[in-house]
Amino acid sequence: MAAIPVSSEYPLRSAQEHIPMCIKHDLNIDMTCEDCDEFICSQCAKTDHKDHDWKTIPTAGSLRRRELKKTLSKVKEKDIAEIDEKIKKASKQREGNKKCCDSEVSKLQKHYDAIVSKLDEIKKNLETKLVENLERKNAEVSNKKLDLEQKRDHIKDLVEFLEDKHGTMSDYSLIDNLRDLTNLVSNTDSDIERGDHSVRYRRGDISEGSLDSIMGQTFDLDDFSVTETDSFQYGDECLDVLEAIDEDTCLEVCVTGKGDVYVTDFYNHDIVRLSPSGSASTVFNTAPLLPAGICQSTEGGLLVTLIDNDTEPFHSDSKSRRVLSHVTLTGDVVREYEYQEDGQTRLFTVPRRVKQNGNTDICVENRTGEYTGELVILSSSGFLKSVYHGQKLTFDPSDVVFDSHCNIIVTDYLNSQIHLLSPDGEFMKYLLTENEVKHPYSMSLYQSTLWVGDNQGLIKVFQLNTTQL
Numbered sequence: 001m002a003a004i005p006v007s008s009e010y011p012l013r014s015a016q017e018h019i020p021m022c023i024k025h026d027l028n029i030d031m032t033c034e035d036c037d038e039f040i041c042s043q044c045a046k047t048d049h050k051d052h053d054w055k056t057i058p059t060a061g062s063l064r065r066r067e068l069k070k071t072l073s074k075v076k077e078k079d080i081a082e083i084d085e086k087i088k089k090a091s092k093q094r095e096g097n098k099k100c101c102d103s104e105v106s107k108l109q110k111h112y113d114a115i116v117s118k119l120d121e122i123k124k125n126l127e128t129k130l131v132e133n134l135e136r137k138n139a140e141v142s143n144k145k146l147d148l149e150q151k152r153d154h155i156k157d158l159v160e161f162l163e164d165k166h167g168t169m170s171d172y173s174l175i176d177n178l179r180d181l182t183n184l185v186s187n188t189d190s191d192i193e194r195g196d197h198s199v200r201y202r203r204g205d206i207s208e209g210s211l212d213s214i215m216g217q218t219f220d221l222d223d224f225s226v227t228e229t230d231s232f233q234y235g236d237e238c239l240d241v242l243e244a245i246d247e248d249t250c251l252e253v254c255v256t257g258k259g260d261v262y263v264t265d266f267y268n269h270d271i272v273r274l275s276p277s278g279s280a281s282t283v284f285n286t287a288p289l290l291p292a293g294i295c296q297s298t299e300g301g302l303l304v305t306l307i308d309n310d311t312e313p314f315h316s317d318s319k320s321r322r323v324l325s326h327v328t329l330t331g332d333v334v335r336e337y338e339y340q341e342d343g344q345t346r347l348f349t350v351p352r353r354v355k356q357n358g359n360t361d362i363c364v365e366n367r368t369g370e371y372t373g374e375l376v377i378l379s380s381s382g383f384l385k386s387v388y389h390g391q392k393l394t395f396d397p398s399d400v401v402f403d404s405h406c407n408i409i410v411t412d413y414l415n416s417q418i419h420l421l422s423p424d425g426e427f428m429k430y431l432l433t434e435n436e437v438k439h440p441y442s443m444s445l446y447q448s449t450l451w452v453g454d455n456q457g458l459i460k461v462f463q464l465n466t467t468q469l
């Protein structure tokens, strides 16, 4: 008999065991149900497991014995190898976690150093004010001191002169000299107090709250979770726009607070308004440029992405137009965003969907190739804040929404993922992956409810929990 470890966590079964009884039927357990992986009695086999694949224990046993070598070698070769792989992954994960933590700590250190150097600068400025006052005041005092010394010497000389010469002096001269002396003596109380150091330092408040807000805070990505609450099918075509009902693929949609719906009509170069009553009217024409994306501007009016029709989409030249335009509801241009600060580098290759964040930043889905793109984040004044390229070799953004904390939620169509970014466009985590969403194309977020539409008409509804972020 093989040695059996006594205190093993998984007690190995010995060869001899008493035969257990069925609690339900008080019969010997001498059968096994292959469907339920349970030992049963002959009565169980006739009742609860009636239509199941059950066998007597000896039959099942000899079957197992015949397969034993195969079963064990599969466990040895495949299952254990798989567990080893997971163990390796766990080690890697530990290393990765360490790296991630180190990088966050170094960000904190960098910020701390920046604060300290700013504080240092402020301290130096205050110190300079104090020292400058000292220098000015002491220069004044030195002058006064010199003046007094000169006067003192003058008086001494006069006193000496009078002591020596008063006998030979005329009365007139004596009186005159004594008057001079009185004048000299009374002229020495120049107000020395004005030379006192006059700059003082008053300390500020060290309020914990303001220091905290300067230092920043930590947050736990695990606290940002999503739960699927519903899903339904809407036709079987790609859901281009979730706010839309059933539009042509060339239409982009924007709903304003008044309930008016603005759409871009790509082929006719039109921006069209659909009123709540259902009538459609062309608001303005964007020719010769083609309108692509549209959204409401927080400053009023609309943001529209426009491209020219004459140059190769992904090979722009000096004649190309790739513009984000802020226009009034009547089509007057308020501002155009086309180049970076240098006035030469283009902001966009092929700008498509555009959305404005609650913090007024503008996010533009910029196509860089047929299956690749990036998310361009601009301040409302047009300053390029950052460009998000995704986490893998390819990134295929198709839609973007913002949560109440101005975090950015962006789809990655080809990789079947939805990324969560900080308001600055820094990757935080995958909010949803292909287990939950396959080829997400469009999104809509209302408060904490996120709708995700895919390329086959499936809409999934998720609840966001963003309490900590």
Ligand SMILES: [Zn+2]
Pocket (backbone or CB within 6 Å): 022, 023, 024, 025, 026, 027, 040, 041, 042, 043, 044, 045
């Ligand atoms: Zn039974």
Ligand SMILES: [Zn+2]
Pocket (backbone or CB within 6 Å): 033, 034, 035, 036, 037, 048, 049, 052, 053
């Ligand atoms: Zn069964």
